[in-house]
Amino acid sequence: MGGRGAPEATRRLVVAVVGVVVAVAAVLCPTAAGKLGKQAKALVAIKAALHDPGNVLWDWDLKFGNDPCHWSMITCQKGQIQELSMTNKNLSGTLSPAVGKLRLLRYLLLSHNALSGPIPDTVGRMRQLEVLDLSNNHFSGSIPSTLGHLAKLQYL
Structure with a gap:
């Protein structure tokens, strides 16, 4: 067989394995990347509604x-x-309704800032939410009735 047969077989095996990995990634990654991309866009929208003098959201x-x-x-x-833990970060502005797009969020910690305006009713879409801490801010208006849909909420 000489020295060329074994390296050629190894090369073919590597190419085949890489091909399978690429095919699987092409099937799986768009979904995962799509979910992460949606979450990233929601966070960018949340940031856009905030004033961040300390640039903590850089x-x-x-x-x-x-x-x-x-x-x-x-x-x-x-x-x-x-x-999402943004406690005591010297943030002001409003809480964007885009926060409701983070549907698998379990902890939303925004206490000790200077957030104002209404609490978005979209918070009620976050069905996995266990802890919602909005204390020591300047929110106004009524508490959205949609918060009553948060069956897993343990701390408000």
Whole structure:
């Protein structure tokens, strides 16, 4: 067989394995990337409604990629945002209705800022929400009735 047969067989095997991996990734990644992309866009919309004098949200920008799991104040599990923790960050402005697009969020911690305006009724879409801490802000208006849909909510 000489020295050429084994390297050629190895090369073919590597090419075949890489082909399978690429095919599987093409099937699976668009869905995962699509979900992460939607979450990233929601976070960018949330940032746009805020005033951030300390620039603590500097990396909430799509130019840093569509994976918000690597952005500051975000905690993910299995590629899904689980926690948004922006407590005591000197933020003002309003809470964007886009927050409701983070439907698998379990912890939304926004206390000790200067957020104002109404609490978006879209918060009621976040069916996995367990902790919603909006304390020590300047929200106005009534508490949205949609919060009554949050069956897993343990702390408000």
